[in-house]
Amino acid sequence: MVENVKDLLKAHEGVKHEVYLDNENSTMVPKEVIDAILPYYNQRAYGNPTLTHKPGWEGFETIMRASQKISKLIGAKILEEVTFTPGATEANNLALMGAALANKHKGKKIVISAIEPINVLHVTGLLQKFGFITTKVPVDPEGFIQLEKIKEAVDKETVLASIATVNNEIGTVQPIKEALDIVKDKNPEALFHTDASDAYGRIPFNVQNLNVDLATVSSYKILGPRGVGALYVKEGVNVDKILEGQIGTQKLWPGVENTPLIVGFTKASELAFNGFEANTNRMRLLRDKLVDGVFAKLSDVKLNGPKGDKRAPDNANISFLRCEGEALTIELSLTGVYVSSGSACSRRLLQPSHVLVAIGRKFSEAHGSILMKTTRCHTEEDITHVLEVLPNAVNRIRGIVGSTGVD
Amino acid sequence: MSRIPLPYTQKVLDLFRNPKNLGKLEDANVTAVAGNPACGDMITFYMKINDQAVIEKISFESYGCAANIATASIVTEMIKGLSVENAWKDVTWKKVTEEVGGLPSVKFHCGILAVGAVKRAIRKYYEQKGSAPSWLPKELTFEEKQALEEEELAKRLSKKLKAADEK
Numbered sequence: 378m379v380e381n382v383k384d385l386l387k388a389h390e391g392v393k394h395e396v397y398l399d400n401e402n403s404t405m406v407p408k409e410v411i412d413a414i415l416p417y418y419n420q421r422a423y424g425n426p427t428l429t430h431k432p433g434w435e436g437f438e439t440i441m442r443a444s445q446k447i448s449k450l451i452g453a454k455i456l457e458e459v460t461f462t463p464g465a466t467e468a469n470n471l472a473l474m475g476a477a478l479a480n481k482h483k484g485k486k487i488v489i490s491a492i493e494p495i496n497v498l499h500v501t502g503l504l505q506k507f508g509f510i511t512t513k514v515p516v517d518p519e520g521f522i523q524l525e526k527i528k529e530a531v532d533k534e535t536v537l538a539s540i541a542t543v544n545n546e547i548g549t550v551q552p553i554k555e556a557l558d559i560v561k562d563k564n565p566e567a568l569f570h571t572d573a574s575d576a577y578g579r580i581p582f583n584v585q586n587l588n589v590d591l592a593t594v595s596s597y598k599i600l601g602p603r604g605v606g607a608l609y610v611k612e613g614v615n616v617d618k619i620l621e622g623q624i625g626t627q628k629l630w631p632g633v634e635n636t637p638l639i640v641g642f643t644k645a646s647e648l649a650f651n652g653f654e655a656n657t658n659r660m661r662l663l664r665d666k667l668v669d670g671v672f673a674k675l676s677d678v679k680l681n682g683p684k685g686d687k688r689a690p691d692n693a694n695i696s697f698l699r700c701e702g703e704a705l706t707i708e709l710s711l712t713g714v715y716v717s718s719g720s721a722c723s724r725r726l727l728q729p730s731h732v733l734v735a736i737g738r739k740f741s742e743a744h745g746s747i748l749m750k751t752t753r754c755h756t757e758e759d760i761t762h763v764l765e766v767l768p769n770a771v772n773r774i775r776g777i778v779g780s781t782g783v784d
Numbered sequence: 785m786s787r788i789p790l791p792y793t794q795k796v797l798d799l800f801r802n803p804k805n806l807g808k809l810e811d812a813n814v815t816a817v818a819g820n821p822a823c824g825d826m827i828t829f830y831m832k833i834n835d836q837a838v839i840e841k842i843s844f845e846s847y848g849c850a851a852n853i854a855t856a857s858i859v860t861e862m863i864k865g866l867s868v869e870n871a872w873k874d875v876t877w878k879k880v881t882e883e884v885g886g887l888p889s890v891k892f893h894c895g896i897l898a899v900g901a902v903k904r905a906i907r908k909y910y911e912q913k914g915s916a917p918s919w920l921p922k923e924l925t926f927e928e929k930q931a932l933e934e935e936e937l938a939k940r941l942s943k944k945l946k947a948a949d950e951k
Contacts, residue, residue, distance in 0.1 A: 378888060384794035388801075701824055703790075703849040707800065720824055721787045722849065722890050726937055727824030734945055740822035740938075777853055779808060779845035781817070781828045 392713035396759040399717045400691070400750035401545060404597050406641070407754060413644035414602065417637035426634050427625040436636050440626050443643040450646050451573075451594060452583035453609055460608045460629045461639050465574045465595035466496040468608040469539075471629060472570045472591045473500040475616035476537050477509055483566055484534035487511040490522045491735040494545050494572060498731070509536075518737050519683040520549030527556055531563040538569050542576035546719065546732040546748060547682030548692025550580055554587060568614060574598045574606070578649035579657060579689050590614045596638070600752060601645030605638040649753075656753040661690035663751040663760050668693050670764035675771055681719075681733060681746060693749040694719070696733075696742045700774045703727075705747060708774055712766040719746035792850055793885035799854035804861050809843040814912070816905035818897050818931040821847055822938040825894065827856045827901045833909055837868045851884075851891035855898040858883045863902065869919055872906050875899055877927055893934065900931030 397405055417423065422439040424432025444456040453459055462468045477487060487501055491513040501511035512530040516522050522540060531538065538560045542553045557569045570591035576582040578599040584592050592609040596602055610616050610629065618624075622631030649656060671678055677698040682688055697705065702718025709716055719730035720743055729743030738746070751760075792800075809830035819826035825848045832841040842864050844856040859880055863871040880895040881887050887895060903925055910916040924932070 378791045378886070381791040381793045381885075385792060385797060388794075388797055699847070701848050701852075703824075704800070704853065707792075707797075707850050711801070722790070722824075726822075726934070726941065727849075740824070740942060744821070744824040777803060777806060777845065778847045779828070781826050781845040781847045 388711060389713070392711075394759075394762045395713040395715070396755070396763050397715045398693075398749035398751070398755075398763070399715050400598075400600075400752055401748050402717055403603060404600050404752070405754075406602055406645075407600055407648065409648060410601060410641050410644045414637045414641040417640050422636050425625065426636065436634065437626065439636055440634055440639060443639045446643050447594070447607055447646060448609075450650055451577070451592065451609055452585045454585060455612060457628075458584075458609055458612055460610060460627050461634065461642075462606050462608055462627075462630050463604055463635070465494075465572065465593050465598070465606040467630070468593040468595070468606045469494070469496040469572055470500050471608050471616065471619055472593060472610075473497060473537065473539060474504065474619045475629065476568050476570065476591060476614070477504050478507065478619075479615040479617040480536045480568065481507070481509075484536045485509045486532065486534040486536060488514060488527065488530045488535055488538040488560070490514050490516060490540045490551075492516050492520055492544050492546070492549075492732040493539060493541055494574075495731075497539050497541070497572060514540075516549075516735055519687075520544050520547045520732070520736050521683070521687075522551055522556055524552065524555055524559055527559045528563060531560050531567060533564055535560070535564050535567040538567060539571070540569075541572040541574075542582060543573070543580065543689045544682070544732060545572075545575045546730055547694045547736065548575070548689035549682050550576075550687045550689060553589075557587065557589060575689055575692075578646070578653075579660070579691060584609050584611070591616070596642035596645060599645050599649045600754065602638050602641040605635060605642045607642070657690045659753045659755075660751045663755050663757070664691055664693050666757070666760045667749065667751065667763060668695065670760070671695055671767060674764065674768045679738075679742060681736065681738065691750045691752065693751070695747055695749075696738065697745045697747065697771050698742060699778050700745045700771050701778070702745055702747060704774045704777070705745070705770060708770040709766065712770065714763050714766055714770075716747050716749050718744075719748060720744045788888065788890050790851075790888050790891070792854075792888075795858075795883075795885040796850055796854040796887070799857045799884065800850040803844075803846075803853055803857040805843045805857065805864070806845070807843055808845065809841055811841070812843075814905045814909045816901050816908055818901035818904060818935075819848070820935050820938040822942050823934055824848060825852055825897055825934065827852065827898055829856075829860070829901050829905050831905055831909070833868060839863055839866055839868060839871055848894065849891070851887055851894040852897070854884050855880050855887075855895040856901075859898045859902055868906055868909065869917065871902065872920065875902060893930065896927050896930045897934065900925075900927035900929075903928050904931070
């Protein structure tokens with residue numbers, strides 16, 4: 378099947394303007410970040426940071442400086458509170474598995490929201506095998522967690538609650554402080570984890586102000602390289618390792634440290650936070666232009682998630698009714714616009730996004746959903762181009778559907 | 785949710801970009817639908833079958849992915865001009881898959897649904913006439929059963945989610 382790809386790529390010849398908006402699923406890495414990474418493969422600090430030679434000590438220094446920077450940006454008290462992992466998936470797995478297993482003597486109940494990312498959702502499935510029971514707290518039609526339901530869900534047996542600060546699909550900015558206070562009020566012993574991957578670099582986020590126990594951040598979500606992320610673990614909070622191997626500078630994650638990617642993550646963080654206001658204003662401006670343009674040019678469209686300042690500045694998630702998402706992503710790709718759909722093909726059925734189902738969208742609405750995220754690197758021309766090609770793409774797919782997709 | 789790579793063939797892409805026999809057929813005497821918008825996979829076939837039991841005209845509409853559109857379109861090409869009996873006997877989901885140059889296995893169900901819809905249309909044609917020929921099996925074929933199963937699955941899933949929602 379891999380031979381087919383050649384033809385698929387050839388079909389894109391002649392595309393003049395490319396706009397990558399699938400920043401939820403992977404991102405393009407800016408040149409400054411790549412330039413920062415490359416010397417660490419063959420010029421300096423390529424040694425194992427735990428070993429007693431020059432490249433090793435350089436590696437140690439590099440990783441410690443990176444820990445200092447990331448801890449400062451998230452508001453950690455000391456750099457030992459930050460553990461680098463190979464990504465947000467691993468950080469979330471470590472947070473949930475590690476915290477649950479280390480504290481299982483305190484209880485076996487876990488509380489999450491119904492719209493947690495799948496790397497939290499599926500870990501609770503895994504934890505079921507160890508006797509943990511998970512309650513999923515529902516959200517309202519805009520994706521806001523129902524605080525009174527958290528109060529009902531948490532009790533003395535609750536060992537851990539995990540609620541993302543910003544939802545990765547629909548951009549809902551949760552009342553995370555209120556949620557945390559409710560959990561701690563009901564059970565001061567319960568730990569609170571938040572996946573802050575979609576908050577980091579987008580909204581103000583500070584682990585000390587929040588007084589959270591565990592928090593996940595991700596490199597590629599802020600235009601850093603894939604393959605690196607970090608878990609914040611508050612000093613004194615017990616978390617078990619979930620993988621075994623040689624432990625070096627990262628006490629909770631074994632294996633040789635990936636110094637170049639950690640450097641890239643740090644550089645990307647600096648770029649995101651230098652001029653944080655300007656960067657996020659730019660995302661918001663472009664996102665608003667995109668969403669407003671879509672609504673002006675097309676009928677039968679629905680915004681998924683809230684409007685205004687309770688939505689992450691980069692997130693646009695729109696359902697195009699009578700339009701199947703995968704078909705639309707291909708049609709748009711052929712015009713140089715790269716986006717993803719909220720539904721994914723399983724063996725027999727198209728599986729709608731659990732987030733869209735949780736906010737009450739019908740299957741057919743979920744199947745026609747497209748997720749787009751703007752970055753500080755996009756230009757106004759990029760969005761203008763998207764708004765030029767998107768209506769034609771939607772209308773062509775709707776033309777194939779005719780009266781067939783109406784339920 | 786998991787995602788699966790979908791390296792479609794040139795033929796699938798061509799049929800997706802320029803589908804043959806697309807749209808409603810005004811003078812159709814049989815219309816059949818298979819699938820459900822909840823599955824993200826739904827096809828309507830419109831056929832004009834003449835007095836000699838030949839499929840004179842056929843067209844389709846499709847709510848689905850590129851594989852769904854391509855298989856529906858290729859089916860119309862494969863059976864246009866055939867007698868109803870030959871269309872029934874010759875067109876299988878495996879042949880449809882071959883005709884589009886192969887499909888990722890996760891998309892086999894698209895070809896199955898397309899053939900299931902055609903078989904449904906042919907049965908409907910004879911139901912409308914009030915008599916069935918001896919070659920038409922009483923028992924549902926593999927493709928028809930699969931189409932039914934897919935529709936049932938979608939219904940069950942919708943119900944399950946609705947129930948979970950109300951809880």
